[in-house]
Amino acid sequence: MKQKPLTMTRVALGSLLRRPATVPYPAERKPVYIATRGHISIEEEKCNLCLICDKRCPTGAIRVDRTGKTWAIDRLRCIQCNHCVDVCPRKCLAMENSYTTPMQMKRIDVVPVPFTPPQPKPKPPTPAAPPPSDLPSKPAEPASGDGSHDHTTNSPTD
Amino acid sequence: MANRTVIPFGPQHPVLPEPIHLDLVIEDEHVVEAIPSFGFIHRGLEKLVEKKDFTEFAFIAERICGICSYIHGMGYCQAVETVMGIEIPERAKWLRTMWSELSRIHSHMMWLGLLADAFGFENLFMACWRLREGILDVIEETSGGRVIFGAAKVGGCRRDVPDDLLARIPAQLKAVEDELRAVTNVFRDDFSVRQRLCGVGQLSKQDAYDLGAVGPMLRASGVALDSRLDGYAAYDKIQVEPIVETAGDCWARTMVRIREIYQSFEILRQVIPNVPPGPVDMKITGSPKGEFFARLEQPRGEVIYYVKGNGTKFLDRFRVRTPTFANIPPLLKMLQGCQLADVPVIVLTIDPCISCAER
Numbered sequence: 088m089k090q091k092p093l094t095m096t097r098v099a100l101g102s103l104l105r106r107p108a109t110v111p112y113p114a115e116r117k118p119v120y121i122a123t124r125g126h127i128s129i130e131e132e133k134c135n136l137c138l139i140c141d142k143r144c145p146t147g148a149i150r151v152d153r154t155g156k157t158w159a160i161d162r163l164r165c166i167q168c169n170h171c172v173d174v175c176p177r178k179c180l181a182m183e184n185s186y187t188t189p190m191q192m193k194r195i196d197v198v199p200v201p202f203t204p205p206q207p208k209p210k211p212p213t214p215a216a217p218p219p220s221d222l223p224s225k226p227a228e229p230a231s232g233d234g235s236h237d238h239t240t241n242s243p244t245d
Numbered sequence: 246m247a248n249r250t251v252i253p254f255g256p257q258h259p260v261l262p263e264p265i266h267l268d269l270v271i272e273d274e275h276v277v278e279a280i281p282s283f284g285f286i287h288r289g290l291e292k293l294v295e296k297k298d299f300t301e302f303a304f305i306a307e308r309i310c311g312i313c314s315y316i317h318g319m320g321y322c323q324a325v326e327t328v329m330g331i332e333i334p335e336r337a338k339w340l341r342t343m344w345s346e347l348s349r350i351h352s353h354m355m356w357l358g359l360l361a362d363a364f365g366f367e368n369l370f371m372a373c374w375r376l377r378e379g380i381l382d383v384i385e386e387t388s389g390g391r392v393i394f395g396a397a398k399v400g401g402c403r404r405d406v407p408d409d410l411l412a413r414i415p416a417q418l419k420a421v422e423d424e425l426r427a428v429t430n431v432f433r434d435d436f437s438v439r440q441r442l443c444g445v446g447q448l449s450k451q452d453a454y455d456l457g458a459v460g461p462m463l464r465a466s467g468v469a470l471d472s473r474l475d476g477y478a479a480y481d482k483i484q485v486e487p488i489v490e491t492a493g494d495c496w497a498r499t500m501v502r503i504r505e506i507y508q509s510f511e512i513l514r515q516v517i518p519n520v521p522p523g524p525v526d527m528k529i530t531g532s533p534k535g536e537f538f539a540r541l542e543q544p545r546g547e548v549i550y551y552v553k554g555n556g557t558k559f560l561d562r563f564r565v566r567t568p569t570f571a572n573i574p575p576l577l578k579m580l581q582g583c584q585l586a587d588v589p590v591i592v593l594t595i596d597p598c599i600s601c602a603e604r
Contacts, residue, residue: 091434098372098427108375120382122389122404145297145304168304168395169403182389 123184124167129158133179134200140171140180150195159197162187247273254588256285261363261589263599271585279580279588281573287603294560299325299533300399302560309565310601311392312355313543315348317565318397323477324539324552325399325560334527335479337401339520342479344387344394345541346509346516351380351392352544353502353509354425356596357432360499363593364441372428379421383414401526411517422510429503442496446579446591449493458575459568460546461501462595466493472542483515498594505544532558543568545596569595569602 110117119125127149136158141151148164149171151157172180250271256264268280290309294302307318319341326333358373381391387406388394396403432438448458453466463470464487471487473480488504490497533554541548546568553562572595579591 091430092436094427094431094434095366095369098431099368101427102368102372102375108378120386120389122387123385124389124395143301145301166304166308166393167390169389170301170304173403 119184119186121184124169125183125185126162126167126187127160127165127171128181128183129198130179130181131158131198131200133177134158135177135202136200136204137176139174139176143174144171156200156202157197158200159195161193161195162190163193249277252585254279258589261592261597263592263597265592265597265599267580267588267592269580269585269588274585276580276583276585276588279577281577283599283603285603286600288600290604291563291565294563296559298558299554299560300529300558302563303398304395306563306565307393307395307397309604310567310598312352312598313348313545313548313601314392315344315388315394315397316541316543316548318394319345319478320539320541320548320550320565321552321563322397322399323541324537324550325533325554327537327539328533328535328552328554329399329529329531331400331527331529333401334524335521336405336523337525338479339516340402340406340525341397342483343406343513343516343520344384344396345478346512347380347384347387348394349544350506350509351377351384352596353506354380356502356544356593357429357499360590360593361432361438363589364438366438369428369431369438376421376425376428379417379424383417386410387414398526400529401524403526405525406520408522411520414517415514418510418513422507425506429506432499432503439496441587441590442499443492443494445495445587446583446594447492447494448575448579450491452578453493453575456574456578457571458546459571460543460596461498461505462546462572462575464488465490465497465501467491470547472540472547475540477539477541479516482519483512485512495590495594502596532556533560536562545569545598545601546572565601565604567598567601567604569598572597573602 136151136153136156138151138153140149145168146164146166148161148166150159152159167182169182172182252269252271254267254269255261256266264285266282266285268282269276270278270280290305293305297305303318303322306321307314309317354373354377358370358377361367361369361373384394385391387410388396389404448462448466450467453463454468458466467489469487469489471485473485474487486508488501488508490501533552534556536551536553539550539552541550548568549566551562551564552560555561576592576595580588583591
C-alpha cells in the first residue's frame with residue numbers, strides 16, 4: 088500500500104485550531120447526565136434503620152448504627168454500584184448525579200436519623216386467667232426489656 | 246557466539262503501564278528468549294464467589310477489568326442464567342449487545358492511543374483519547390458510568406435506556422466516527438508508523454492457532470474465529486463478519502482493531518433502531534445448580550467463564566480465562582528474535598491487561 092505524506096499534519100492542525108477538549112476544572116465543570124452515578128444521598132426522615140443497605144453494600148461502605156441512630160457512609164469505599172438504592176425498602180436512598188468534592192483527609196459522612204422505633208405493644212396476657220384485672224394501666228410503662236420483666240415479676244405476686 | 250545478557254523488563258516500565266515482568270535474554274540487541282513471571286496483582290476474585298451471593302457477584306465480575314468491564318459482568322450473568330435456565334427479555338439482549346459494542350469501540354480506541362504512545366507518537370495518542378471521550382459520554386449517558394457500566398445483572402439489565410435517548414445516540418456516534426477516520430488514516434498511511442509496525446513481531450497462522458491466540462491476535466494471523474458468531478445476546482439476529490488480516494505482524498493487528506472499530510459502528514447502526522420494546526429484567530427465583538462454560542468475544546479476544554452452582558446462593562466455583570492469559574504464549578513466541586527496542590510495541594499489540602489475566 089502507498090504511504091501518504093502529511094496525514095498527521097492534518098490531524099495536528101485540526102487540534103491546534105479547535106477549542107480545548109478539556110475544561111478548566113474548578114472554574115468550569117463538565118456537564119453531568121441524568122443517569123450519571125455520582126454519590127449516594129439519604130432522606131434521613133424516611134429511614135427506619137433497617138440495616139439492609141449496611142448488609143448488602145458490596146464494599147461495606149455503609150454503616151448503620153441502631154443504638155446511636157446514625158447512617159454513615161465512607162465515600163472513598165463506595166463504588167457507586169447503586170445496589171443500596173435498589174434494595175432500600177423505604178426508598179430513602181438515592182443516587183445523585185453530581186460527584187462529591189475531592190477531600191484531603193479520609194472521613195466518614197455521618198447522618199443522624201430521627202427515627203423512633205414504634206413502642207412495643209403490651210403483651211397480651213397469656214395463659215393465666217385471673218391476673219388481667221390490673222391491665223388497663225399499661226400505656227404509661229414504656230421501656231421494652233424492663234416492661235416484660237415487670238410483668239413476669241408482677242404476676243406471681245397476686 | 247556473542248555474549249548473552251538478561252535484561253529485566255517490567256513490572257514497572259516507562260512504556261508499558263502493565264505489571265508484567267519479562268526476563269529478556271539478549272544477544273546482540275536481539276531477544277533470544279523471553280521468560281515471563283506473573284502474580285504481582287493477584288486479587289483472588291474467583292475465591293470471592295464463596296462469600297458473595299451469586300446476584301451480588303455480578304458487581305465483582307464487572308470489576309475484573311476496568312476496560313472490558315461490561316462484557317465481564319455480562320459474561321458472568323449469561324453463564325449463571327444458562328445454569329438456571331433463564332431466558333432473559335428480548336430488550337435486555339439487544340441492550341447488552343449495544344453496550345458490548347460500545348465497550349469494544351472505546352477499548353480499541355484506547356488501545357490505539359496506547360500504541361501511538363508506545364512508539365513515541367504523543368500527539369496521535371492524545372488525538373485517539375480525545376475522540377474516545379465521545380464514546381465514553383454515550384456510555385455514561387446510557388449506563389451511568391464511564392467505564393464501569395454497572396448495567397449487567399442476572400436476569401437482564403439493571404437499567405433501561407429511554408427510547409428518545411436511543412434515537413439520539415446514532416448521531417453522536419456518527420460524529421465520532423467521522424472524526425476518527427482522519428486519525429486511523431495516520432495509522433494506515435503514515436511513514437514512521439509503518440516503519441515501526443510493518444514486519445515487526447510476526448506470528449504465522451499455524452503458530453497463532455497452535456499456541457491458542459485469541460481475538461485480534463488470531464485474526465491478524467489469518468484465522469477467522471470470532472465468538473460473536475456463536476450468537477449470544479442478540480448477535481444471532483445481526484450480521485457479524487470476522488475481520489481478518491493475513492500478515493500477522495504488528496501492523497496487521499492494528500489494522501484488525503481499526504477495522505473492528507468501524508465494524509462495531511456498523512453493528513450499532515443495526516442494533517440501536519431495532520431494540521424492541523418491553524421489560525429489561527425479570528425476577529429471579531431459586532439458586533443456580535449445575536455448571537456451564539460461557540464464551541464471549543471481548544475487545545481483546547475470546548473470554549471464557551466457568552460457573553458451577555450447588556443449589557445454594559453461593560457458587561461452588563467460578564473461573565475466568567481472560568484473553569490476555571491466552572495471548573501470553575504467542576507473545577513469547579513473537580518476542581523470539583525481535584529487536585530489543587521493539588519489545589514494548591510487540592507486548593502492546595497483544596493489548597495486554599495483566600490485571601485481568603491475574604484476576
